Every structure is written in structure tokens, then in C-alpha cells.
Amino acid sequence: MASLKECSKQQLVSMKAQLDKQYEDFKARGLKLDMSRGKPGAVQLNLSNGMMDVLKPDGDMRAQDGTDVRNYGLLDGIPEAKQMFADILEMSPDEIIVGGNSSLNMMYDTVQRAMQFGVYGSEKPWNQCGKIKFLCPAPGYDRHFAICELFGIEMITVPMLPDGPDMDMVEQYVNNDPAVKGIWCVPIYSNPDGITYSDQVVRRFANLEPKANDFRIFWDNAYVIHHLFEDHDTLLNLMAECKKTGKEDMVFTFASTSKITFPGAGIAALGASKNNVEYLKKLLAIQTICGDKINQLRHMRFFKDADGVRAHMKKHAEILAPKFQIVLDHLSRELAPLEAATWKEPKGGYFVSVYTLDGCAKRTVQLCKEAGVVLTGAGASYPYGKDPHDANIRLAPTFPPNEELELAMELFCLCVKLASVEKLLAE
């Protein structure tokens, strides 16, 4: 088959008739599948079931430092959990605050605290700085953007290039506009493109000269060890680079075990310079008494240390790599010949990012929905939900069992084709 764009109107009409029929057949099957969010599948969750009873009623309930984890104490986490996150994030344990069950919540809190109180070194709270702005490399993570939208922080879209955000634009804004207070980054296996920032991009981040002296990089290291293959991407250590440039106060790093153990029941952490950590702990001490140290100890007894976590991630990869392959196979087989879409082939993370012909993403998602497959809303990966090209669709292949994923991808490709043909016919 040839590229759709080279098809004659007649060819398109006949193609549409055929696709319509296939689509109606699909609809008649009454599917009910969900590929909307980056949720681990049940088989993945089973990998961590051993954690359920790793602590025993009559067992030792003390952390490394002797603290009884069943009682109040240790605002910033048990030492072994701090060490584990420090190892994974390549930071030092005193740069780590272990929080609750959600790194998203820690990010939200970090923004809210900055709004209300400012960050370390702020002249005043961000709430009192007039209109403030965040740079938003896009496509990106919709929940980051939702936080900005809630707080009325103006979002400036920065295009993602193959090796990370457009750093010319980032430098231009950060180094000149005092209203730019932050940037959201998912620096390895970015959500949704699966892009890992190049060493040069990371170095350019460490060399920013922010006009706002309380500018912060929100470095959401969500997929820091979420590789699909032995041959995986590597990310330069931003904190180490920032120490070279004396900019270590510029970074807030986040990570969690949500996609390592259990989403919503894992442990999350924030990594930052000692100045930042000290500042944050003073506020945290008013906010709460401590995180769930029993769950922290449960994690540490199950994994022992960061190496234990890394070994565990290989088991996830064994489950996930075939799922990503199913997605890529369908795309290559069904859409490549027609040139109906392009996509990235990520080496880790949780998504495959597909770009349809301009103006076809919303329609594709709608068609899928009407036939029983829920995808992430088109546009969700862009600030304010507005994809300027209406082209990006985030596929989340992890949750459905493989046979359902096959079916969902069959439908997806069909819908992309149908939306494309409709579009071309309307031109």
C-alpha cells in the first residue's frame, strides 16, 4: 500500500468504505479496554506481592538506626530508605527526604509551598510575585501541567527535540525572564515520548543563569531505572553537574516506587541540595509528623538495597518489553506503509508516543472510545490540553493483558487510518 497522502480521492473513498466496515465489526464486539494511564498490569503487581508479609507480627520492627518504625519519628524517612533513594538518584542520603506514597503529591506540595512561602533563597513567596511562569517541555506529563493550571502559573510550551527540550528556548526564557520560576522535566524516558536528555542537554541545564534567583528545575525522575532492555539509556547526573557550576540549589528531584512496587502504595522521595532540604524540613515539620515508616521498612526488607530494586526492575522489563513490542509491531505493520503516523521507540518508561497526521489525534481517540478502547485524551500531553497540531496520542501499553493489547492496537491502527482518510477526504 502506498502513502495515504499519495492516494487519489477515489482510492480514499474506497478505502474508507472498507475501514468503516471493519470499524463497525469492531464496535459490534463490545470491547471495554483501558489504555489511558501508565498503570502496571496485574502480573507486574504480583512481582511485589512478597512485600505483603515481609514484616512479621513477631519480627524485628526497627530501622537500621534502632527506630521503632511503628511509632512517630524520623520526619525525612528511615536511613536505609534514604540510602536506597540516594543510590538510585546518585545523590547523598542527606539530600533525600522520603515522603508518603506519591511523588506527584511531593511535587504538588513543593509548588504549593513555593507559592505560599517561597523556596530557599526566595525574596518573597511566589504568590506575591505577580504573574509567574513555568516552562513546559511538550509533549509532557499532563499532571505536571494540571498543577500549574490550578495555581494559575502561566505555562510556556517548549518543544521536545530528539535529545531533550529545546535548550536554546529554555536558556532564552530562564536567563532573561524573571517571571520564569520553574521547568518541568521527565529527563529519562520522558512521558510520553520516551526521550532521554543527552549529556549536553543536562550540562546546559546545570549552566543556566536564571534571571529569577529562586528558579527551580523540577526533575521528575519517574523512570530513572525503568529500562526495558539491557541496552538502556543513561542520564547524566544533574545534581553532580550543578555542583560543578555551583547551582545545586536550583534542582528538585523526585522519584517513587509507584511503578516498582505498588502504585499508590509505594514510597516517594524528593532529592535536593542541603540548603533546600533544610528549608523544606522546617516547613514539613509543621505539615506532618512523619511518613509511613512501616511501609518504608517493608520496602527495604523486601529489596535490601538499590541493587535489589534494580534486579526487581529486570523482572518488570521481562513483562513490559513484549508489550511494547506488540505496540510497535502493530504500528510498523499497519501505519508505516501508509505513512499515517510516526512514533518513538523508547528503551524504557511507560509510553509509546504516536504522532498522527495533523488534525487526526482527537478524532482517533474519539473513534477508539466509541468502539470501547479508552486512550489518554488527545492533547493531554500539552499545556492547557492544547496540542497545536492535534497529532500526539500517548499509548500506555502496560495495563492490559497481551491479548487485549493486541486487540486494542488493532482497533487503534484502524482508527488512525479511518481518521486520516476522513481528514484527507475533507481537504
Added chain:
Amino acid sequence: MASLKECSKQQLVSMKAQLDKQYEDFKARGLKLDMSRGKPGAVQLNLSNGMMDVLKPDGDMRAQDGTDVRNYGLLDGIPEAKQMFADILEMSPDEIIVGGNSSLNMMYDTVQRAMQFGVYGSEKPWNQCGKIKFLCPAPGYDRHFAICELFGIEMITVPMLPDGPDMDMVEQYVNNDPAVKGIWCVPIYSNPDGITYSDQVVRRFANLEPKANDFRIFWDNAYVIHHLFEDHDTLLNLMAECKKTGKEDMVFTFASTSKITFPGAGIAALGASKNNVEYLKKLLAIQTICGDKINQLRHMRFFKDADGVRAHMKKHAEILAPKFQIVLDHLSRELAPLEAATWKEPKGGYFVSVYTLDGCAKRTVQLCKEAGVVLTGAGASYPYGKDPHDANIRLAPTFPPNEELELAMELFCLCVKLASVEKLLAE
């Protein structure tokens, strides 16, 4: 022995010499005891150890409604946990949001959200209302006051009477001052006095006519089922009373299992009207994805329901009642004859509130500390840490083993006497 106040100077001098000697003997023993915070003791924690492995690796991990608790979902908690808190708080499940591990954190967040966004029905965020005020029945809970202080909310001290806050004063402020946006209440077994609000006080709360249309009662039901005896206090249901007066949007209720299962590893909840809950859930959805549902299910499998929780509380009472008795025995024996202090005899909660002679609390706490027993800082129970009489000391008898508690109380009574004698001699 006679009342200290009736002693001659000579008697006081000779008494002081004797007390000084006893105190030096105590110091020589090198004690290291902590009675500063309301922490359960190890024997209490053991009561819930069965929860550690109540979920099994190969067991059923689904909530009542079929939700796999190991994955994302259910922002406001699993249905059975909502039901349990609803039963305990005498509210309906759709008035409950189950949160994370800390009701303090839920209170902080509720204040922070009000500051940033306002509450349901606010004309504008509290941050934009100029100087705002909270009423603070005192003595009260220091962590409530710390939240106000952090946000720059002016605290107005309201005296605690034997049946609750001085409601004349509460009504005077709430019904006339538009800057009064909230009041902190621990309505049953108040921290630290152990006072339970009378039915009349609760009804007067329900009948408030706030000048600020977004005034809120922060009803911290921390000790709602934390009775020491079969013959326990009862608290009128504020929400039910507010429904009669059409004021149900005026209340935020909080509770947790911190002192039922594990401090820092329990589950917490907020109870509020449907309008409030709906409003809060929209903001919460940006803040996080969901609470730790595995821990919620763990609690529910362990307790089954609210009755299970109540049965469990009787085991706590069996451990705690003797501890409170030790405290009261020492006070009666050592301080009553001298009229060196007064105190409350609570039927529940976590504290015994002692009132020394005016001007003796700080000195008593200092003396205890120098001899190795840490108490809650004197003044901590008052806004800005300022006890106008320097008289109130909060004793937290739950954490130390009984033999240590005996020792600590011996020292405490000695220090009260010494501080009193010093004071009287200096007059």
C-alpha cells in the same frame, strides 16, 4: 503537710534544702525518659502487630467494590474504610475522604487549600482576605497552633471552661468579626485537658451565625473512641446538629488510626458535607492520585468494621488506664496536700493537664529536663507558646513503661514542689 502558700519563709527554706538534696540524688541517677509527646507505648503497638501480615502474598487484594488495591484509583478511599470512618464519626460514607497516614497532614492541607483557593463558598482565597484570624481554645494542641503561626493567621486565645471553650467569647468573635475564619477544636478528651464538650456547647457551635460566610470549625476528633473506662464521655454529633440548623458546610472533621494502630502508619480521614467533599475532591485530584489503599485494606481486614476498632480500643484502655492512675496517684499524694498544683482527671485521650502555681511551669519543665525527664515544653499548649500564667504542663503518660513512668512522676512532683518553693521564696 499544709498548703505551701501558708508556709512560713523558714519552713520554705528548710523544705527547699530537703528538696534540693532529693533533686541532686535524682540527677545522679542519670535518667533519660521522654514524656513529651502523645506516643503509644510498645505494648500498645504490639496490639496491632497482627496487621503486619494480615494481607498475604497469594491472598485476595480486592476491596469490597472489586478494586485491586495494589493499583491506582479511588481518590477518596476504599468503600469499607469510608464506611468505618463514617460509623466512628457518625457521618455518611459520602461525607468521608480517606487520606494518607496523618490527620494532621489533612488539617494542614485543608488550611493551605483554604489559604490558596478558599473553601466551598469562599468569595476569595484566604490569602487575599488581609489579616485573618482563628480562635484557639487554650490550652490546646500545639501543632494546630503551629499551622496558624506558619500561615500568619492571627490566633485569638479562647479560655477552656469545664464543658468546652468559652462559647460566649466564641459567638462574640465568630458572629461579628469577618476576619475570623476558623476555630480549632479537640471536642472529646481535649488535648491537653481531657475535656469533652457538653451537648450545649456542641449545639451552640451548630447555631453559630458566622460573619465570614466561609468560616470553618476544624473539629479534630482525634480521641473520638479513645476511652479509658467503660464509663466514658460522649460527644454530641456536631454534623447532625449542623444539619438541623442548615450549617453543615461549616464543619471539617478529622480522625485517624494513629493511636489505634500505628502512629505514622495508620490511616486518616476527613469528614465534611457533600458540598465540601465535592469541592475538596476536585483539588485533591490535582494534588495526588490516591491514598495508600493497601494500608486501608490492611486495616479493614484486621478490624473488619467500626465495631472491630471499638473492641480493639478496649485493649488500649486496659494498658492505658493504669498509666493514668499512676500519674493521678502521684499528683494526689505528692501535690494535693501542698496545694502545689491542680489537674484534670480525664476519662480518655492521651494527656493529664497539670496547673502549677502561676509562674512555675517553665521552671518545673526545666528542672525535669536537667534531671533527665523531657516533658512537653511549658507554654506549648497556648498560641505562640505563651501561657499567660506560666502554669500549664501537659503530661503524656502513654509512652514510658510503668516503672519508668513511676520514676518520672516522682521526679515531676519533686520538681513542681521545688519550683513552687523557689517561687514563693522569691516573692
